[in-house]
Structure formats: structure tokens, C-alpha cells
Amino acid sequence: MALVLENEDAMFTGDNVLGHGTAVFEDLLNRMKGAFKGRAYPGHGPVIDDGPSKIVEYIKHRQMREDQVVQILKTAREVGSDEASGSDPHEWTSMEIVKLIYKDVPENLHLPANGGITQILLKLQEEDKVVENLKTDRWSLKNRAAL
Structure with a gap:
């Protein structure tokens, strides 16, 4: 779950985007990235000034891991x-x-x-x-x- 704070164009990302580590649900990340343009307020840790960019970083990281899994399975x-x-x-x-x-x-x-x-x-x-x-x-x- 993530909540948008419309008057600030920000998002409370909970544990989905913490600024470090990886997120849990890729489909949620894709939905989150276009829902706001400002800061991300994670469940833990410091505020992320450019929330959408951090979400894109998470998505790219997940794709890299998926590519690694496929390469191993090959x-x-x-x-x-x-x-x-x-x-x-x-x-x-x-x-x-x-x-x-x-x-x-x-x-x-x-x-x-x-x-x-x-x-x-x-x-x-x-x-x-x-x-x-x-x-x-x-x-x-x-x-x-x-x-």
C-alpha cells in the first residue's frame, strides 16, 4: 500500500520504497511511479526528495535481478x-x-x-x-x- 498526499504531490511509500534495499511488489512499483512527482516518505529512514526517480531505480534493479535469474536458468x-x-x-x-x-x-x-x-x-x-x-x-x- 502507498498513499498519495495530493496537496504536496508526494507519496507515503511505507516499506515499498525505503531509499535502500529492494521493494516487494514490482507491479505496485509501476503503479506508484506515475502517481506523484515529488517527495517520497518511506516507512523508515530519510525522506527521498525525488520519489519517482527512486522508484525507477528500484524497477531497474528488479529487472537486473530478473535478468540474472534467467541467465542462470539458461x-x-x-x-x-x-x-x-x-x-x-x-x-x-x-x-x-x-x-x-x-x-x-x-x-x-x-x-x-x-x-x-x-x-x-x-x-x-x-x-x-x-x-x-x-x-x-x-x-x-x-x-x-x-x-
Whole structure:
């Protein structure tokens, strides 16, 4: 949820746009960016003078992460000896994706990052671009050649 303060052309962005970190819902960000032209008042932290620009920055960051997820899903992972020989190397768990994208981030932050990656995978699934193997909790591109 976000609230517009019309007399100031500002927005109370809550936890959606904090000025740092990433936002939760991409579709909400797209709706928010055109709803005002002024400041953003986040739920925490300092006021953001140019709220729409910060929202665009968040959207670009989310697109970059989505692109990274797709790139990983296009590649084959190394199948370990402890895995079943029939394991598809083009199927990835969300945490395997996290460990590649966030390899330079402390491991204690991987679990929260997994929430964002899972959200991206669900968005891609809704767009009919990825599928989840419910037996293995692994994700793959629906059509590797098309993406």
C-alpha cells in the first residue's frame, strides 16, 4: 500500500520504497511511479526528495535481478555425485540461484535474498516463462531456446 498526499504531490511509500534495499511488489512499483512527482516518505529512514526517480531505480534493479535469474536458468549447473543421476542440470533451486547471484554477500543474508528470488521465479511462472518441478522444488525455463 502507498498513499498519495495530493496537496504536496508526494507519496507515503511505507516499506515499498525505503531509499535502500529492494521493494516487494514490482507491479505496485509501476503503479506508484506515475502517481506523484515529488517527495517520497518511506516507512523508515530519510525522506527521498525525488520519489519517482527512486522508484525507477528500484524497477531497474528488479529487472537486473530478473535478468540474472534467467541467465542462470539458461545454464547447466554442476550435478553433484550425491544427486540422483537423472537430475536435470537445467533445473535449479531458488537457493542455488541465490548462492550465485549473491556470492559476495554474507551467507546469513542468503535466506532473506531467497525470498526475493522466489518472488522473481513466481513472476516468471505467471508470465509462463519458467516451470517448477514440484517433486524436486527446482525451477527451469519453460522454453530455453525462446528466452
